[in-house]
Amino acid sequence: MTDFCIVNNYVKPLLYPSLLSVAQNIHFLVWSPWNASCLFYFPAWDNEANAVPSLLLQLRYIHSGNKISRIKQIQEMACVKVECVVRDKYRIGEAPVWEEKHSSLLYVDITGQKVCRWNAVTKQVKEVHVGTMAMETRPAEVERHQGSVYSLQADHSVVKHFDQVDISNGLDWSPDHTVFYYIDSLSFAIDAFDYDLQSGKISNRRLVYRLEKEEAIPDGQCIDAEGKLWVACYNGGRVLRIDPETGKRIQAVKLPVDKTTSCCFGGKDYSELYVTSAADAMDEEWIRRQPEAGSIFKITGLGVKGIPPYSYAG
Incomplete structure (x- = not known):
């Protein structure tokens, strides 16, 4: 059983509505139901701002702690911008x-x-x-x-x-x-x-x-x-x-x-x-x-x- 599904290039949280705030600008994401951790997250490039709106490329680094703490880390890192x-x-x-x-x-x-x-x-x-x-x-x-x-x-x-x-x-x-x-x-x-x-x-x-x-x-x-x-x-x-x-x-x-x-x-x-x-x-x-x-x-x-x-x- 997974906690996310992919719908039209954005992530739809099934259990945690608060994640909707970090689902914007997502190109696609792969979820692993076996260890409850994201494997890859590819951000969309903002051509007008010439910047990456979010840079959570490899969430497989986040394996420790409970699911709520991992979600908190996702929310915190999803606003990273490179200019x-x-x-x-x-x-x-x-x-x-x-x-x-x-x-x-x-x-x-x-x-x-x-x-x-x-x-x-x-x-x-x-x-x-x-x-x-x-x-x-x-x-x-x-x-x-x-x-x-x-x-x-x-x-x-x-x-x-x-x-x-x-x-x-x-x-x-x-x-x-x-x-x-x-x-x-x-x-x-x-x-x-x-x-x-x-x-x-x-x-x-x-x-x-x-x-x-x-x-x-x-x-x-x-x-x-x-x-x-x-x-x-x-x-x-x-x-x-x-x-x-x-x-x-x-x-x-x-x-x-x-x-x-x-x-x-x-x-x-x-x-x-x-x-x-x-x-x-x-x-x-x-x-x-x-x-x-x-x-x-x-x-x-x-x-x-x-x-x-x-x-x-x-």
């Missing part, structure tokens, strides 16, 4: 940071060798700075284990913490500043360290989450006010929400581009998640299928807020 806010085709957009004072998003184009500022009020992009760097042969292709992790102290001294790193990414801290989260992208994993706020020392490295094959390469990450991690997946076209306490994936938000690179919270109350992307190493056919590759995206309706960025003490 392209900057359409410049950056080669490798990265490192987004929200500037509360200026209502702006700072980010870099690594291979484009520039730092940019997008103003959320005026919608204008200005180039802040241009620099140089050594070039990779191809994105995410490097000579293995040549990197290290350092910290820049308040007195401008530099401390080396460990080496044998491929591509350092995704640095952030728990809300209570006792845990440091770190990604070495080619390890396909998120790690945690104990962190001493006074000395800056890290210790007790351990695994938080190992990405599955379809999630591709973990890139940049940030943390929300509830202490959950948001991880951009390069070549995976999504952002994952991970519970570092349980090591479980809570949510996956799909974007219309494969090469999602990093993310940060911003906006007036830090309820908007900004996601950078890349267009490097994409052939003409790939670009044709994903014309917004290299753009900057804003995700709203997540139901969580982020934490303001920390300023360097030096």
